[in-house]
């Protein structure tokens with residue numbers, strides 16, 4: 001079955017009790033049992049809920065995985081993966097990650113004696129060099145947030161497998177429509193379903209997809225034990241979102257490519273970061289491991305921070321807001337918004353400066369979006 005068909009049908013059979021074509025919202029915390037120890041598959045909604053279960057099955061199918069598990073946010077999914085570690089264990093992580101992920105690693109799990117070594121993820125060898133006898137997890141995003149750098153998933157997976165270390169890939173930026181980390185050798189895929197999977201900026205959620213049964217059982221245990229699970233309505237919203245994922249991703253990507261090319265030629269723009277540009281240093285890798293380049297574009301302006309501030313405050317269609325992946329375009333200032341919690345020296349190393357702008361390119365008309373940016377840059 002092709003991706004578009006799976007998005008609409010996988011796991012989404014008519015409701016077994018009523019025949020409802022669309023999965024109902026099972027808005028219940030608990031399930032009445034037939035007799036002690038005898039029930040219809042569900043006991044309590046933290047442990048399992050039919051609406052969530054349909055979403056978990058559908059997401060697994062889209063990522064080409066066997067098992068899916070859903071969470072109340074992307075960070076709840078990340079937390080659940082990290083809870084499988086023990087004090088003294090170490091993580092090797094790509095250094096360019098969503099600011100909240102860095103905050104979680106460096107300011108929460110560090111308190112439990114779980115140390116993270118950050119490496120420049122553009123060279124797989126850097127992961128290998130940072131591995132110690134205590135390393136239990138390799139964590140990477142690709143494309144990264146916000147610099148749109150790439151990590152070679154297949155190359156890193158060869159390293160992780162040879163050392164028996166779990167490789168977890170945050171696939172939020174690409175979405176399963178453009179990239180399938182499990183096929184490339186990852187053990188776990190994590191998503192903020194808040195973004196492209198939900199697609200309409202109306203829900204916060206997370207997911208984990210994986211193939212290994214033992215690992216699945218372990219994550220499932222932690223999902224229930226920790227309790228960062230989504231409600232039925234939120235699960236339903238994401239389920240509705242994924243039905244149009246393919247159509248949306250094509251348009252996001254088409255618009256983003258046009259905008260990146262427009263920005264690249266603009267005299268006030270210093271640098272543009274988009275994997276679909278021929279000038280992107282990892283364009284070749286992008287073409288190999290992705291089937292499209294996504295809807296995120298970052299760029300730097302020549303005229304410094306005051307002008308940058310003016311630009312981000314003067315777009316009309318691009319809303320100044322955190323988050324990404326919705327149908328509407330957003331403009332973001334990573335230095336003070338999504339990456340505000342990242343230590344200054346870490347930001348400086350990545351190039352998250354006060355002239356950096358990140359765009360989440362929506363699915364509006366591409367020329368309208370370009371006009372909006374053109375006017376804002378005329379300031």
Ligand code: P1T
Pocket residue numbers: 073074075076098100101141145170172173191192193194204205206322323324338
């Ligand atoms: O916000 P939440 O659903 O908890 O997801 C966290 C998260 C995880 N991974 C990536 C790559 C992300 O971009 C995010 C959230 N990011 C934003 C809110 C943002 O504007 O970048």
